[in-house]
Amino acid sequence: MINKEVRDIADALSGIEDGQVVMVGGFGSVGQPDALIEGLIERGARDLTIVANNAGAGRIGLAKLMEAGRVRKIICSFPRSAGSVVFEELFRAGKLELEIVPQGTLAERIRAAGAGIPGFYTATTVGTLLARGKESRVFDGRTYVLEQALHADVALVEAWRTDRMGNCIYRESGRNFNAVMAMAARTTVVQSCGMVAAGVLDSEAIVTPGIFVDRIVVVPETANARIAEAGAA
Amino acid sequence: MIMIAYKSLSRKDLAARIARDIPEGWYVNLGIGIPTLVADAIPAGREVILHSENGILGFGPAPAPDAIDPWLINAGKQHVTLNPGGSFFHHADSFAIIRGGHLDLCVLGAFEVAANGDLANWATSAQDSAPAVGGAMDLAVGTPRVWVATEHTTRDGAPKLVERCAYPLTAPGVVNRVYTNLAVIDVRDGHFVVTEMVAGLTRDALQAQTGVELMFEVPEYA
Structure with missing residues (x-):
């Protein structure tokens, strides 16, 4: 019988090694798999490249991972926000490499990786500093730049409900990057707010089919903590 | 020269001025800052569908403090509500909506806008190596x-409407189009064309706070 649920967070993160590319879902703190990030700190892998929309806030989660010196490079769209103190410190000290990617290009590069598309053209960044060094091409009189797929070794995502097959649904704006990142990594690890029996999720409404998911670990949501974090961000 | 008193719009009044021009049925994305305030200023009964980058169509005003839903935030990471008929989708679909030209309008903040329609609103200098583009x-x-x-203008009084960014x-x-606390200004064929000014403001006073020559389609005194 297929059962992708694993015992604990250490099992969920087994195999993550130094130098790997790790995608982390979420937008701000909503949909961010906090327990998996904590687990990654404990696991101790170094020189990681992190792909995420934000570079963390305060000294928890992604910021804590960076502060622990585990991150070599971050690929994101919005590193600077209120409370991104750890990012600021490390970046200014030259201890963190940064690749800034417009949010839509970031999402599409991840989607392309999951969809087996090596690159695509977009008008985003044309005529700006972020287009420097990129190939461009004219279609129907308009210039587009070539962007390449962004693959990962591991994707850490948070889902609302999952079943043993790996099918996932998300909650409200918690879907964000999670559903795209789940497609784009060699190994996708889901932090699930709750398991349900196979057949309970509406097959018409499953957002991430189980084929994209390798491991699931259940971590019940802590709603109050989330409100506090979002308020601080 | 006779100085005539004028009152510039508050951020809230500026948001309300913009909201007035958004017709029923438009799909609209609001950027961070003054644009976000437009969400709370849509006239009652007018159905405007607001889009948020993090995967929402049809979000509504901020919730009451005791009714906060931790899973529901806008692109500015503020808590919002969902209107009837609202929908959720992932980030790639959200930007397919944007990049695919499906929205009717976005309202964005700016560091500078040039008369040729160039927009600068993400990096404070070419040396800023860690700007947040979002x-x-x-x-x-x-x-x-x-x-x-x-x-x-900037807080220091420097013009934000300029010849070149x-x-x-x-x-x-x-x-x-640019909505400021002083005027409504269209961008047409490489020119800023003023179509509305706050009461009491003169053309000269507006021109003095602008970094490029304006054209006017308003009377001397509004």
């Missing part, structure tokens, strides 16, 4: 109408 570049190139909401561009030639 979704601004995708919105600027993907949305058929780009309106800018901004104070007319000195700040790094978000996108070239994309802005259609």
Whole structure:
């Protein structure tokens, strides 16, 4: 019988090694798999490249991972926000490499990786500093730049409900990057707010089919903590 | 010269001025800052569908403090509500909506806007090695109408409406209209054309706070 649920967070993160590319879902703190990030700190892998929309806030989660010196490079769209103190410190000290990617290009590069598309053209960044060094091409009189797929070794995502097959649904704006990142990594690890029996999720409404998911670990949501974090961000 | 008193719009009144011009049925994305305030200023009974980069169509005003839903935030990471008929989708679909030209309008903030429609709103200098671009570049190139909401000058009084942007561009030639605390200004054929000024403001006073020559389609005294 297929059962992708694993015992604990250490099992969920087994195999993550130094130098790997790790995608982390979420937008701000909503949909961010906090327990998996904590687990990654404990696991101790170094020189990681992190792909995420934000570079963390305060000294928890992604910021804590960076502060622990585990991150070599971050690929994101919005590193600077209120409370991104750890990012600021490390970046200014030259201890963190940064690749800034417009949010839509970031999402599409991840989607392309999951969809087996090596690159695509977009008008985003044309005529700006972020287009420097990129190939461009004219279609129907308009210039587009070539962007390449962004693959990962591991994707850490948070889902609302999952079943043993790996099918996932998300909650409200918690879907964000999670559903795209789940497609784009060699190994996708889901932090699930709750398991349900196979057949309970509406097959018409499953957002991430189980084929994209390798491991699931259940971590019940802590709603109050989330409100506090979002308020601080 | 006779000085005539004028009162510039508050951020809230500026948001309300913009909201007045958004017709029923439009799909609209609001950037961070003054544009966000437009969400709370849509006239009652007018159905405008608001889009948020993090995967929402049809979000509504901020919730009451005791009714906060931790899973529901806008692109500015503020708690919002969901209107009847609202929907959720993932980030790639959200930017397919943007890049695919499906929205009617985005309202963005600006460091500078040039008379040729160039927009600069993401990096404070070419030496700023860690600017936060977010979704601004995708919105600027993907949305058929780009309106800018901004104070007319910086806090130091320097003009934000200029001949050419000195700040790094978000996108070239994309802005259609600028709403400031002093005026409504269309971008047409490489010129700023003033179509509305706050009461009591003179053309000269507005021109003095602008970095490029304005054209006027308003009377001397509004």
